[in-house]
Amino acid sequence: MLDEPRSGRLAAWGNALIAGLVSPDEAAHRITGEDATHRVADLPGEPGPVGLTLALGRLRALGATGLRVALPAPGHPLGLSGPPEFNARALEAGEAVLASGVSLGLVPEVFEAGPRGDVHVEVVWRCLPVREAPPADVPSLGEAERELAEALREATEVLSRLDVAGSGPVAQAALEAYRARAERGREVLAPGYPTRAIRVLELAQRVGALIDIAHGSAGGGREHGAAVSASEIAARAEALRPVERTARRAQVAAYNAYVEHRERG
Structure with missing residues (x-):
């Protein structure tokens, strides 16, 4: 129920990359985990979906200073700050990542592909505007x-x-x-x-x-x-x-x- 969420891997290793503590390739490898691929869609300045290495670099260039996690559930918008469209998508996915400093958030869409017995998971992170405000109900x-x-x-x-x-x-x-x-x-x-x-x-x-x-x-x-x-x-x-x-x-x-x-x- 509370195993390692994809948003947690993205935030943790994305933060390490922003801080200069790991290389872009290592961050992308750690975030992907056992999934086949992770790509980011609707990122400002990019005409189509891009890989994690380019996406994290783009977020940093746009001014991202860190990544936060949201793990909302029905009746509990944990970690969210709005607007309603982003909150609704995050609630449907059960998780999201919010980039501090750029008013952008990422919500995962998970797809399974491949024949029976050889199914692999592909993840597309949708980039959406978020409100710069204190996240809901996050304790110290x-x-x-x-x-x-x-x-x-x-x-x-x-x-x-x-x-x-x-x-x-x-x-x-x-x-x-x-x-x-x-x-x-x-x-x-x-x-x-x-x-x-x-x-x-x-x-x-x-x-x-x-x-x-x-x-x-x-x-x-x-x-x-x-x-x-x-x-x-x-x-x-x-x-x-x-x-x-x-x-x-x-x-x-x-x-x-x-x-x-x-x-x-």
Whole structure:
């Protein structure tokens, strides 16, 4: 549920490129990840879609000083600042990137192509105008860390009372497997980010894994974990909703920490 979003990779490695800490080729490689291609469309000054290397260079030339992440959900415009058209596209995608200093934002459109058994993913980032205003509901790193720790304690207590499969040894084993996959061959954040941001992002992703397990990826493959009735499923969803919201806020705070630190001087 809270695995590494494409917007997070774009913001983190784009910020490292803007800061001169990585090369354009390395930034593009890290952002693309396991996808086949990433291109940027509707970028000012470009007649058609361009590759990431050219797009990031163009944004920097236009005056971009940093990249922020938005992870909106219905009823929660997390990280957005308007206008309505951009917000609507970002909400549909579930994520977006906002470029500070140039009033532009990027929203991913994801396509699958290729024959069955050899499907690959292509991503087109649509460039749109955004409003230069404080992003909605993004906490500081310190606030995010405190809220996340409290939410994790509360969720564990509630899920234990509800007899959730995700609150016991099965969940711990699944979390260890998740951590091993997450750490294999990737950095949590790009160079230039503070240690606290890395710690907050790791905890947010761990909480996201716990939410997935509690919803049913543990417990012998049964959907909704150990729930056996509609009322238990509803109670579990109600318990997890604020935890998931807190984890998304923390994730955005971590990805945006580079820009926040830069703007504070």
